[in-house]
Amino acid sequence: MSNLSHNNDFELANFNDDISNLNLYLFYIFIFLFSFVTPFLSFICCTFLVVYTNDYKFLKTIPISLTLFFIVINFNRDFFHIGNDLAWYYSYFKNFADYQLGFTSAFEDDLANISLKPTEPFYHLLVYISSKLTNGYYPFYIFWVHCFIYLIPTFVIIQICKIERVSVLICFSLVLFQMLVFYDFGNAYNLIRQQVASSFIVLSFYFMYIKKPKLCFLFAVVSVLTHNSTVLIVAIIFLFCLYNLNYISYKLVFLFTSILSFIYVLAYFSLSGNYEELEDQSRGAIVKLIDFSLFTLSAIVVFLYDSRHRNIYRFLLLFFVALLFSHASLFLPLRFLTFYDSFKWLVYFILLNFISSKLSAYRYSDFFIFIVSFALSFLYFNLKLTYTSYSYYGKFMDFVFDSPAFYLGINL
Numbered sequence: 001m002s003n004l005s006h007n008n009d010f011e012l013a014n015f016n017d018d019i020s021n022l023n024l025y026l027f028y029i030f031i032f033l034f035s036f037v038t039p040f041l042s043f044i045c046c047t048f049l050v051v052y053t054n055d056y057k058f059l060k061t062i063p064i065s066l067t068l069f070f071i072v073i074n075f076n077r078d079f080f081h082i083g084n085d086l087a088w089y090y091s092y093f094k095n096f097a098d099y100q101l102g103f104t105s106a107f108e109d110d111l112a113n114i115s116l117k118p119t120e121p122f123y124h125l126l127v128y129i130s131s132k133l134t135n136g137y138y139p140f141y142i143f144w145v146h147c148f149i150y151l152i153p154t155f156v157i158i159q160i161c162k163i164e165r166v167s168v169l170i171c172f173s174l175v176l177f178q179m180l181v182f183y184d185f186g187n188a189y190n191l192i193r194q195q196v197a198s199s200f201i202v203l204s205f206y207f208m209y210i211k212k213p214k215l216c217f218l219f220a221v222v223s224v225l226t227h228n229s230t231v232l233i234v235a236i237i238f239l240f241c242l243y244n245l246n247y248i249s250y251k252l253v254f255l256f257t258s259i260l261s262f263i264y265v266l267a268y269f270s271l272s273g274n275y276e277e278l279e280d281q282s283r284g285a286i287v288k289l290i291d292f293s294l295f296t297l298s299a300i301v302v303f304l305y306d307s308r309h310r311n312i313y314r315f316l317l318l319f320f321v322a323l324l325f326s327h328a329s330l331f332l333p334l335r336f337l338t339f340y341d342s343f344k345w346l347v348y349f350i351l352l353n354f355i356s357s358k359l360s361a362y363r364y365s366d367f368f369i370f371i372v373s374f375a376l377s378f379l380y381f382n383l384k385l386t387y388t389s390y391s392y393y394g395k396f397m398d399f400v401f402d403s404p405a406f407y408l409g410i411n412l
Contacts, residue, residue: 024057027061028060028061028064031046031061031064031065032064032068034065035064035065035067035068035069036068036403036404036405037403037405038401038403039065039066039068039069039071039072039403039404040065040069040399040400040401042061042065042068043062043065043066043069046058046061046062046065047062047374049061050062050168050172051169051172051367051370054168054169055168056158056161056162056168056171059158059168059171059172059175060154060155060158062154062172062175062176063150063151063154063155063175063179064151066150066179066180067146067147067150067151067179068404069399070146070150070179070185071142071143071146071404072399072402072403072404073385073392073399073402074142074146074189075139075142075402075404075407076392076393076394076398076399076402085190085191085192086189086190089192090138090412092116092127093127093130093131093136093138093141094131094136094138096127096128096131096132096136097131097132097134097135097136098136103124103125103128106124106128107121107124117228119225119228120193120225120226120227120228121225122222122225122226123193123196123197123225123226123227126144126196127141130144136411137411138411138412139407139410139411139412145189145192145195145196148195148196148199149183149192149195149196149199150179150183152199152200152202152203153178153198153199153202153342153345154175154178154179156202156203156205156206157171157174157175157178157345158171158175159206160206160209160349161174161349163210166349166353167356167366169366169367169369169370170352170353170356170366170369170370172370172373173348173352173369173370173373173374174345174348174349174352176373176374176377177344177345177348177373177377178344178345179377180377180378180380180381181376181377181380181381182341182342182344182345183195183341184338184341184384184388185381185384185385185388191334191338193226193227194227194229194230194335194338194339195338196226196227197223197224197226197227197229197230198223198230198338198339198341198342199342200219200220200222200223200226200230201219201220201223201230201233201234201237201339201342202342202343203219204216204217204219204220204223204234204237205237205343207219208237208240208241208244211244211245213241213245216237216238216241217238220234220237220238221234229335230339231264232260232261232264232322233319233322233339235256235257235260236257236260236315236318236319236322239252239253239256239257239318240253240314240315240318244311250314253318254317254318254321257318257321257322258321258325261321261322261324261325261326262325264322264325265325265326265328265329265332268329268332269328269329291340291344291347294347294348294351295316295320295347297351298313298316298347298350298351299313299317301350301351301354302350305354306350306353306354306357308353309349309350309353312346312349312350313350315343315346316343316346316347319336319339319340319343322336323336323337323340352369352373355369356369378396381396382395382396382397
C-alpha cells in the first residue's frame with residue numbers, strides 16, 4: 001500500500017511539473033506577443049519582474065523583448081537591401097520565392113550575381129525554406145536572422161549561469177553585455193552567415209561544456225556548413241572537448257591550436273581572392289585594447305585569486321592564439337573578432353563573479369553591479385547607433401515607442 005501511495009505522489013509531482021512548464025511556455029508566448037506590440041515597454045516590465053522575483057525562469061524574457069526591439073530599430077532604415085553583402089542577402093532571398101527548379105539546382109544558377117557556395121548548404125537551406133514558406137516576405141527573414149544571432153547565445157549564457165549557480169542579476173548583466181555591447185550592431189547584419197554560424201558554435205560549446213560530445217559534434221558540423229570560416233573554431237572546441245574528457249593534455253591542445261591556426265592562415269592566402277586588401281573596421285583600437293586588458297585581468301583573477309573558472313580562461317586563450325595568427329592578414333581578424341564577440345561574455349563571467357564574491361558581505365552588491373552594467377550597456381549601445389558607419393536615422397530614444405506591429409504587411 002505504501003508503494004502505491006509513493007507512486008501516486010511521484011506521478012502527482014511529475015504532473016505538477018508538467019503544468020508548471022506549460023504555464024511557463026504560455027508566459028513566454030505572452031511576452032513575445034507583448035514585445036511584438038511594444039518591445040521596449042515589454043523589456044522594462046520584464047526587467048522589473050526579474051529584479052523583483054530574482055528567479056531564473058523569467059530571465060529568458062529579457063533577450064526575447066530586446067530582440068524584438070532590435071528588429072524595430074532595423075525596420076527604421078533602408079539597411080537590409082543596400083550596401084556590401086546585404087544587397088546579396090536581400091536579392092537572393094527574394095529570388096528564391098519564385099525559383100522553380102528546387103533547392104539543389106540553385107547552386108548551379110546565379111540567383112544574386114554571386115553563385116551560392118555548395119560547401120555552405122545549411123544557411124542557404126534556411127533562406128530557401130523561409131522564402132518559400134513566406135513567398136519572399138523579407139520581414140520574416142529579418143525576424144529569424146535576429147533570433148538566431150541573439151536568442152541562441154543568450155539562452156546558452158542563461159543555462160550555463162544557472163548550472164554554475166551564478167546570481168540572477170549577474171547573469172542578467174551578462175545578457176545585457178552580450179546583446180548591447182559585445183556585438184558590432186551595424187556590422188552584425190553585414191556578416192549574417194557568419195553570425196548565424198557563430199550561434200551554432202556557441203551551441204556546440206554549450207554541449208561540450210555539459211559533456212555531450214555527440215551534440216557538440218552535430219552543431220559543430222552545422223556551423224561549418226553554415227559558414228566555412230568556422231572550421232578552425234570548431235577544431236578548437238573539439239580539442240578542448242578532448243581535454244575536458246581527459247584524453248589529451250592542455251599543452252597538446254595549445255600546440256595543436258597553434259599548428260592548425262598556422263595552416264588555416266596559409267590556406268587562406270592560397271585560396272582567397274582580394275580579401276587580404278580589406279581593412280578591419282569592425283572595432284577601433286581603444287575597444288581592442290579594453291578587450292585585451294580585461295582578458296589579461298581575468299587571467300590574474302583565475303590564476304591568483306579564484307581558480308574555479310580556470311578552464312574557461314584556457315578556452316579563451318585558444319581564441320587569442322588563433323586571433324594572433326589571423327593578424328598575418330588585414331581581413332582575417334574581422335572573422336575571428338566576430339567569433340570572439342560570441343564568447344566575450346566568458347571574460348565578464350569570470351570578472352563579474354569574482355567582484356560579486358568579494359562584495360558578497362554587502363546586501364545589495366549584485367543589484368549595484370547590475371545597475372552599473374545596465375547603465376553602461378545602454379550608454380554604449382546608444383553610442384554605437386550614433387557613430388556606426390551605417391545610418392540609423394536616430395538615437396536609441398527615438399525607437400523606444402516604436403513597434404514591429406506597425407510594419408505588418410510591409411514587404412521591403
